[in-house]
Amino acid sequence: MKAVVNIYLKEGVLDSQGKAVHHALDSLGFGESVADVRIGRQIVLKLNSKTEAEAREETTKMCEELLANTVIEDYDIEISNV
Amino acid sequence: MKAVVNIYLKEGVLDSQGKAVHHALDSLGFGESVADVRIGRQIVLKLNSKTEAEAREETTKMCEELLANTVIEDYDIEISNV
Numbered sequence: 001m002k003a004v005v006n007i008y009l010k011e012g013v014l015d016s017q018g019k020a021v022h023h024a025l026d027s028l029g030f031g032e033s034v035a036d037v038r039i040g041r042q043i044v045l046k047l048n049s050k051t052e053a054e055a056r057e058e059t060t061k062m063c064e065e066l067l068a069n070t071v072i073e074d075y076d077i078e079i080s081n082v
Numbered sequence: 083m084k085a086v087v088n089i090y091l092k093e094g095v096l097d098s099q100g101k102a103v104h105h106a107l108d109s110l111g112f113g114e115s116v117a118d119v120r121i122g123r124q125i126v127l128k129l130n131s132k133t134e135a136e137a138r139e140e141t142t143k144m145c146e147e148l149l150a151n152t153v154i155e156d157y158d159i160e161i162s163n164v
Contacts, residue, residue: 045116
């Protein structure tokens with residue numbers, strides 16, 4: 001099983017990295033095309049779980065315990081059978 | 083238009099951050115469930131482009147010029163109309 005976890009800052013939390021990249025894109029001449037930039041992490045896990053439900057449960061536990069900082073971050077999990 | 087850019091290390095490039103997270107998951111008791119961990123970035127852009135083709139073209143330019151380090155990283159782009 002493969003789990004893809006996308007972790008991103010909650011709405012309203014200042015994304016300073018995104019602001020910096022937005023500014024850099026401005027300097028490179030993309031100012032007119034870009035309205036906003038947000039930056040998150042994508043974690044790809046190869047799991048030994050047998051079922052999709054088990055994989056999702058394990059991945060959720062990992063997110064809560066280590067991968068995401070749930071005070072300021074949200075996450076979503078996609079499980080696929082590859 | 084919204085563009086989601088996933089940037090990840092090419093196959094064969096050592097992912098030290100992924101190794102560290104794998105090790106941390108081992109320590110937390112997830113050792114049996116996790117076979118591999120890879121960590122990438124997810125960049126979400128709000129674009130002023132009018133068409134999907136234009137949005138994809140602009141985003142590809144941004145990736146090549148700033149967002150991705152194409153020597154060691156690959157990227158994929160998803161455009162949606164939101």
